[in-house]
Amino acid sequence: GAGVSQSPRYKVAKRGQDVALRCDPISGHVSLFWYQQALGQGPEFLTYFQNEAQLDKSGLPSDRFFAERPEGSVSTLKIQRTQQEDSAVYLCASSLNVVDTQYFGPGTRLTVL
């Protein structure tokens, strides 16, 4: 079946603009994760959902970052008043359950000018 998809694949924003990044997990996957990957670095954990419940948001770097998964499937990561340091690739992953292998989407490359 289809893997994890993310949209848009590329996003250029002016500093101060709000952006919304979408993740479509594999159908039936209960757990959904968001990661931020800076250039030349490994991904860093942002937040995690079990169905529609956001169980861990300890990795969100500031209160400008907000994630939701209202119906337990599609998730949106929103960044308000973007700053240049927000430029990174944002990766979404899903797993059948929290203990299972995570399957990653291709990521959204965000560039803030």
Place this chain on the structure above:
Amino acid sequence: KQEVTQIPAALSVPEGENLVLNCSFTDSAIYNLQWFRQDPGKGLTSLLLIQSSQREQTSGRLNASLDKSSGRSTLYIAASQPGDSATYLCAVAYNNNDMRFGAGTRLTVKP
């Protein structure tokens, strides 16, 4: 803070050579350890997952080992091919969802 370090940062080898990628972690109380492959502009593909109770996993030409007591894991790639060229990431899970990644080793296999 739990840290994951990967050495070397980059590696270039001729086709056919066997190679070893290294990963070290500071906190040995891990849940599992995973090796991923990342191709430019693409997401991560899981290669091997080693549970904390296991010492190694094998898949085809890949073998990953885990030594919790020393905080180390290695990924062994046999008979390397140009198609193996990618960035290899080590990720350590400290509970059932907190996964910490290393910065990766960028591998180039020359034909």
